[in-house]
Amino acid sequence: MSLRMALLGLLASAGPGSGYDLAREFSGSLNQVWAAGHSQIYPELTRMAEAGLVDVAPDGPRGRRSYSITDAGREDLRTWLTRTEPSRAVRSETALRAFLLPVLEPEQAADLVRRELEVFHQRAAELAKIVDRGRDGFGYYAAELGLRQAKAISEWAQWAADELKGE
Amino acid sequence: MSLRMALLGLLASAGPGSGYDLAREFSGSLNQVWAAGHSQIYPELTRMAEAGLVDVAPDGPRGRRSYSITDAGREDLRTWLTRTEPSRAVRSETALRAFLLPVLEPEQAADLVRRELEVFHQRAAELAKIVDRGRDGFGYYAAELGLRQAKAISEWAQWAADELKGE
């Protein structure tokens, strides 16, 4: 359902587009939030068209099919956002590794934590750039959230490295 | 692979246990980090036994089968933690909804954000309790990470609510 809602959201705010366009947006800013490959996107768009959530304009160049959101689609998206309870299930490999840290020797655990520090420090810097571009629409709130989370993780990594030194 | 590593980690640090025990640990503190139900755990343990990563002691009461980690299992776990690159793929419904916020009216968006604020504020309070119990071993580093992330999300929600008021 989440993939479907992400696609509807993109069509609602960026306007009509092809599966190819949508797949490209998924490898851009949305990728930080929800990943999907084209092999997942194309069949889902077909199902969404069958369900009347999107209209298809076929026969563009190179067989391009352009999808646009319908009123039913907009309705579904709004209902999902406002009336369904978000799944807060977390599945973070970084967090799982944090959980498993105590099975390592402190020295190896510290190595692992330093690698996370570097990656998320880097990610925070990238997201800061997006945030600085301001409220140009889509991705603004998500980028700010991503930034705060990336900072939280790198600060945790710093803390954990210090903690492990003391052992 | 992650499920397998989580199981090996639990067996490595909490000692031998049954699938039932492991499923219970998954619904406890580990649940914040990596969720799994018994229908996923039992078949995985069977495969792990076939691969020689765990030993099985069958014939406990009520057909209980107790699993313990082998040297090969410990080796696999250590190799995974130290030599494989973590997947940093994120799949967060909260973040996806943050991404989609601009499709809502500011008022509805603010409602959504306030609900997240409440949930993560609550979660932060629960994790703070676990962290306060101190370095009693497993879950300590993960709880600290979870706490920092929950705080980051609720601070974001506060920021977003203010931001939406201004619109």
Next chain:
DNA sequence: GGATACATGTAATGAGTTACATGATTCC
């Protein structure tokens, strides 16, 4: 003419969720 980007799909596999199904022990 060749490389690159555009464009769409399917197949096989793996991971995860929900529902179904069963039975033993313990506690009251």
Next chain:
DNA sequence: GGAATCATGTAACTCATTACATGTATCC
């Protein structure tokens, strides 16, 4: 005797990843 908990499994389904497969338009 009945309820709760312990204990294990399978089946059906959905969701996600990787690999395979093909063809068109544009740029140089």
